[in-house]
Amino acid sequence: MSKSEPLKIDAVIDLPDNNPKDTANHPATQARTEVAKRGRRGTLELWLPKLVVAPSFLLSLVFVYGFILWTGYLSFTKSRLLPKYDWAGFIQYQKLWASERWWVACQNLLLFGGLFILICLALGVLIAVLLDQRIRIEGTLRTIYLYPMALSFIVTGTAWKWMLTPGLGLEKLMHEWGWTGFTFDWLVNPDMAIYTIVIAGVWQSTGFVVALFLAGLRGIDDAIIKAARVDGAGTWRIYTRIIIPSLRPVFFSTFMILGHIAVKSFDLVMALTGGGPGYSTDLPATFMYTYAFTRGQIGLGSASAMVMLGGVLGIVLPYLYSELRGKNHG
Amino acid sequence: MSALTIRNVKKSFGNTHILKGINLSIEAGRFLTLVGPSGCGKSTLLNIIAGLESPSSGEILIGDRNVNQLSPKDRDIAMVFQSYALYPNMNVRKNILFGLEIRKVPKAEQAAIVDRIARMLQIENLLDRKPAQLSGGQRQRVAMGRALARDPKLFLFDEPLSNLDAKLRVSMRAEIKQLHQRLKTTIVYVTHDQIEAMTLGDYIAVLNNGEVQQFGTPDAIYNDPANRFVADFIGSPPMNFIPCEVVGSSSQGFGVKMTHEGGDFVLEASGDLKPWLGKHVVLGIRPEQITHVVTSRLDERGVSGHACPVHLCEPTGPDTLVTTSINQTKVLARVRPDTAGTPGQSMDLMFDMNKAVFFDPTTGERLRFQLLKAA
Structure with missing residues (x-):
């Protein structure tokens, strides 16, 4: 010293x-x-951090990136129940895009993803703005809204399945209360079942969006609101013209997070509808699982997995790019 | 006609009294600064004037109109905030125009106003930028531009320069003063910086503990402080406060007894201190009234030279601050650099008692005495 x-x-x-x-x-x-x-x-100090990080680095190298490459290769083979390694070109991709079930899964993803993100954002912003009015039990309410996030999608799916099954949940309750004309059969209706997934997904994720937006709202300088009031703006105009537009970064990151929750949705569908009735609520993730692991079509499953990866990268890469560029330019 | 009248305004939260009955009034076109330490209630008072907070009791009049029940937008005021409070999602032009747009000013007029404001504040080249792309000084200008755009009856400034660095603060201060001289608007300006308060204000209200300690011109506040708090708060370096005993002096008048390591001396006061003879008072004397000895001035009444021990010398450039100790109190003198003594030795200091003031040692209130006729 x-x-x-x-x-x-x-x-x-x-x-x-x-x-x-x-x-x-x-x-x-x-x-x-x-x-x-x-x-x-x-030299210990130099090497210790590297030593500590090495196992997880190796594990992710093999089990994430290695298996991505493996899956990628399998998607170009004729693998069925077991992997085969003879190159077969784009045959699985041709099969994939010719499959009606895959198209249903993709349409479902657009429908589910779009509605899920839109409703989550709208409800989340609305609740966050209402919570931001310095109300007394805000802490309690915030916890209540955030609680669904603590559940896994499996639990959410199962619980909503009980509630939405006509002979068991909401419909039965209404019938027992005497409203015998009430029907709510979305869960078993192939045209409507996808919307039950939207309902459950929104229920689970809105609280998280509320938390994000509430943090964003709290980050806005009080003086800005005072200035707007002196300038003559009413509450509605302060929110629509100043506060919400200045939360653009929060919108962006929320969109990213919800977007990738939507794309990788698997457990929710499995628990709630199992992809049914029929394959009416299949999403790409459940499609992949069904083909790769239960129907002995590893090649086709791999191809669908690669298409999903492409889709996710399409969303994430621009985001990463803008984030990293932001940092470089300080 | 008074542009702003504050009548017995009080503000409390439960048992915490932020403002305890404020009375102030200024004429149109005047610059009022509210100055005080943090937590004295000056920002609360400004918010009450703006209508962003409501008083617990009392009245606010802008012009002749009681505005207590009016919302901020109907009070015909504009405000500049410490954090600038620019709308982050709008560019400079839209920031300036926001208030006009809400008031449905015609588009052509809006464009003319932006042009005029931008030229006046020299921000023409910044109009299309977002606030995040501006420096602190530029944001400050835009915030002022936004306030000026609406041409209100009353401008409110809430510590607008506190977030700027020292050099920029001085130049912006001058610009604000120049702007006020040119536009002749009524301004209420809150600051904790006594130099800003002195340089800018036509009137200063010194606040502490939710009360107006003194309300007057900068000259009155500086030279004729109402109490020890005001005397201490205004002026840098602050006034010296020397506890001392009142004694009769050689020339039939009265004086205060000073003691230091080197011995005793008496500073002759110009006032009739008879009621306090033999009692203790606090002498308030500013550092610039304790200087190096100028021989020609020693004959003047109330001026005398005394040798004092030098404890510390702090050169500031134009002056050197010499610390000595009298009556066990640290006393600062402001001397010409080349006359400053060496620490550990003593130097002759000249005390000018003509502007000295006295305070009650327990209450801190100013003691006022009749001037004794010159002998």
Whole structure:
């Protein structure tokens, strides 16, 4: 300790300008303290972080990226129940896009994803704005709204299945209360079943959107709202013209998060409808699972998985690009 | 006609009294600064004037109109905030125009106003930028432009320069003053910086603990403080406060007894201190009234030179601040740099008692005495 101290003091005094903030970042100071540190603590400090990270790095390298490559290769083979490695070209992709069931899955994804994101955002913003009015039990309400997020989609799906099954949940309750004309059979109606997934998904994710937007709203300087009031804007105009437009980054990240929840939705569908009735509520993820693991069509399943990966990258890459570019330009 | 009248305004939250009965009034075209330490209630008072908060009791009159029940937008005011409070999603032009748009000012007129404001504040080249792309000083200008665009009866400034660096603050201060001289608008300006308050205001209201300590011109506030708080708060370096005993002086008048390591001396007061003879008072004397000895001035009444021990010298450039100790109190003197003594030795200091003031040692209130006729 005592040996390194004179070094530091030297560096401080050497500085030509008198800005004390710069002292710590001054290259000379940094370089000298670096040298001193290395001499004292040896090489363990250099290697320890790398050693600690190595296992997880290796695991993700093999089990994420390795298996992506493997799946990618399998999608170009005629693998059925077991993997085969003879190159077969685009045959699985041709089969995939010729399959009506795949088209249903893709349409369902658009429908489910679109409605899920839209309703989550709209409801989330609305509830966040209402919660932002400095009400007394805000903490309690916020927790209640956020609680569904703590459940897994399996639990959500199962619970909503009980509630929506005509002979068991809502419909039965209404009948028992005497409203015998009431029907709510969306869960077993092939045209409407996809909307029950939207309902359950919205129920689970809205609280999260509320939390994100509430944080965004709280980040807005009170003075801006005061300024708008002095400028003559009413509450409605303050929200529509100033607050919500300035939450654009929150909209963007919420869209990203909800978007990828929608694309990888699997458990919710499995628990709620199992893809049925028939295959009317299949999503690409359940399609992939069905073909790869239950119908012995690994090649076709892999092809659908690669198409999904492409879709997700299509959403995520522009986002990553803009994030990283933002950082580089400080 | 008064442009703004504040009548017995009080504001409390439960048992916490933020404002305890404020009375102020200024004529149209005047610049009023509200100054005080943090938590003195000055920003609350400004918010009450703006209508962003409502008083617990009392009245606010803008012009002759009681505006207590009016919302901010109907009060014909504009406000500049410490954090600038620019709308982050709008560019500079839209920021300036927002208030006009809401008031449905015709488009052609809007364009003319933006042009005029931009030229006046030299922000023509910034009109299409977003606030995030502006520097602190530029944001400050835009915030002022937004306030100026509507041409209101009353401008409110809430510590507008506090977020700027020291150099920019000084130049913006001058610009605000120039703008006021040119436009002759009525301005209420809140600051915690006593130099801003002194330089800008036609009138200053010094606030502390929710009460107006003194309301007057900068000159009155500086030279004729109402109490020890005002005397201490205004002026940099602050006034010296020396507890001392009132004694009879050689020339039939009265004086206060000073003691330091080197011995005793008596500073002759110009007032009739008889009621306090033999009692203790607090002498208030500004550092610039304790200087190096100018021989020609020593004959003047109330001026005397005394050797004092030098404890510390702080050169500021034009002056050197010399710290000495009298009656066990730290005393600052402002001397010409080349006359400053060396710490540990003593130097002759000249005390000018003509502007000295006295305070009650317990209440801190100003003690006022009749001037003694010159002998």
